Amino acid sequence: MATRVALAPPMVAVASVAVLLVVCAAASVAGQGQLQVGYYNKTCPAAEQIVRNETTVAIGSSPDLAAALLRLHYHDCFVQGCDASVLLDSTPNNTAEKESLPNGSLRGFDVVARVKDQLEKACPGTVSCADILALMARDAVSLARGPSWPLEENRFLPGETMASVVAAARAAAAVVLLLAVSTTAPSADAHVVIGAYNKTCPQAEDVVLKEMTAIVAKSPDLAGAVLRLFSVDCFVGGCEGSILLDSTAGNTAEKDAALNQGVRGYEVVDAIKARLDAACPGVVSCADTLALAARDSVRLTKGPFIPLPTGRRDGNRSVAADVALNSPPPDANITDIIALFAKKFNLTAKDVAVLSGAHTIGKARCSTVSPRLYNFGGQNGASDPTLDANYTATLRGQCKPGDNATLVYLDPPTPTTFDADYYTLVAGNKGLLSTDAALLLDTTTSAYVASQANATAPATEFFADFATSFVAMSKLGALTHHNGEIRQVCSKVNPPTSSQLSNAAAVPGGLAVSLALAVVALVLKL
Template sequence: MAFSKHVLVFLVFFGIFNISCNAQGLKLGFYKKTCPSVEKVVKRETARIMAAAPTLAAPLLRMHFHDCFVRGCDGSVLLNSTRNNPAEKDAIPNQSLRGFDSIDRVKSAVEKECPGVVSCADILALVARDSVLLLNGPFWPVPLGRRDGRVSNGTESLIELPPPFFNITQLKTNFASKGLSTKDLVVLSGSHTIGTSHCTAFSNRLYNFTGRGDSDPSLDSNYVARLKSKCRPGDQTTLAEMDPGSFKTFDKNYYTLVAKRRGLFTSDSALLADSETRAYVIKQAASDGKTFLKDFAKSMVKMGKIEVLTGNQGEIRKTCAFVN
């Protein structure tokens, strides 16, 4: 047992060491000479996309998160499956992702400006930032220089991505394995202030929490009743707002809901089960939200550096859905 603990500590340390070493290849202004207009082009195209479909902001942010948690921020979530290899995007946790065509659109615009220079991984990181910004969220500087991976394995998504039913211990372990702290966990959970979810992601909390046809006692009873009126048993199509009344604005209201025991997922409610995450939730619920926006920007920069490929690693894909 002692040996196993030492191995675990070493692996976590080694993972964090790897993250920091590879991240040294990222820098602001990476394309200053090779594609100086990249951020301008991405911002322009993202604004056009959001003007036509503002609800895409949450899926595009989520796509960046899902990319970084599997093989690092290498654009592997964008690759299509092949006959012999089911890719990440077709794994169950990613089947509800939307916006792949939007990333392709931005990539095409960047390719016209600077052919073969900017990676899909960098474009995804920039689009996620600009999407949040367009919903009154924070700006954060995005260090660039990521290279695109050549491997995408759907099974890895099932293993690496934290599902909505994780408890606080599982969440902390999952984030720590990516070099992210408990504070990063509670801060990044705040991304649930925008977007929607299919009823299937939380219906067990309403109708069969312990297998006895009961509801999750950690959920506010009035909120349970409201969700039941929206999501009938077996409903696989209806969407519920993760931050009712404010799901199109990036703000601190998520924490207000969680503090009232109205977090949509088990993983949201789990934030009240840990002293550090609970304290942050309570603090932000009572705040003007400015601290959250600053914290979110910092945690996103940190997340965007997870296990990146830099230098001569990987490649610069011509199209995001296929390796060269």
């Protein structure tokens, strides 16, 4: 009788793959110290998230890379251990492993290199190529709907020493310290931290990235919309989700202010928040949902990955009148704008120029540019003479007089790619908004525009600067710890609980407070 071979059930097969990967990952490596889970928690706390995000983007573009990365890790581990030797190129005096006949069809080297590049920007000299490959293989399995598991780290590259690791750790510690102290508002924002949800909702950033990947793939323009939504939130009352609140019968909220009529992306935040609450009910705030979605908007449009501190809570004030008070007046010049950013937000002229670079993606309503086309300086029919004549003609073809609804690209040549092309447009008098053109009228901002417009290398400097300024902006007025709340619905303040009402009545003046809370509850139901 022929012997029957029993096929392993899917879960057994999946578990076997995971066990094999763990065994492979623990294989001897050159000069290795003790492997441990969370090895980079202190020296590069964002390491695993960066690897996960980059691997998600790569596999999202080419699904077959999941198998390629898994195979690449196997081939590395079974020749001298998991030491990334398979990644080394041949030299005139040596033919490397990758050039051997059995390895001729290996792929994924370029993806590993891209991940390494992002990690070096975040934590220079800290994460080994061996660990990067191991983490990517683990994530490839998870992204292909397989299991995920804690992975031990601390593999060294051939030739590394503990001295080099210590030096790298010191460099990474400096980066972490910079993130911790570069607060930009005198509130509790110093307490936002990298990985705030690591214990309470470890999959939070993955959920946001997965949802944003699907959303941007379907509607690329929403990347710019979400990025703008976040900046609009941060510059009025801080990054506490106030822009998301709906108006009520007794209050007109920020989102309904005249200056915010072109703001979009609310439904994106609601969709992601629903996914987060399904995974971790009541844990992740709307403010952090928006912040992470904006961060991922940049990465998904080929911009830099930004390790972002989290832990923001949601505010409960949203007043339309606050928008104008925190925005440059219509007749403001660049000096006024820089002064406003310095006084209210503790941001520099360079920050103004760098954050303006967000206009490299997204759209603006014709109503924002029409004054430059048809009523410049209050003169009917006059156009802005500083705007390129050919560009003026193009815009007039897109935005007819009185058209307030049509959307036009901020960066027409590369409208859905986060790059430095925006600065080339501004330098050539093709900045869409008046605030874009204003950058040319200040010494500091114009110098930055010129440096980026004339840069011969890829947008490396701009990407690094944007990451720094973005993190600074993201800390503005952040509510943390017991300040604020975790909204159940991003468009509504939570109704007061019975314990809040009883606690309010128990303190001096508590009766008035409890009555006020009751009134709030009543208004919320209108």
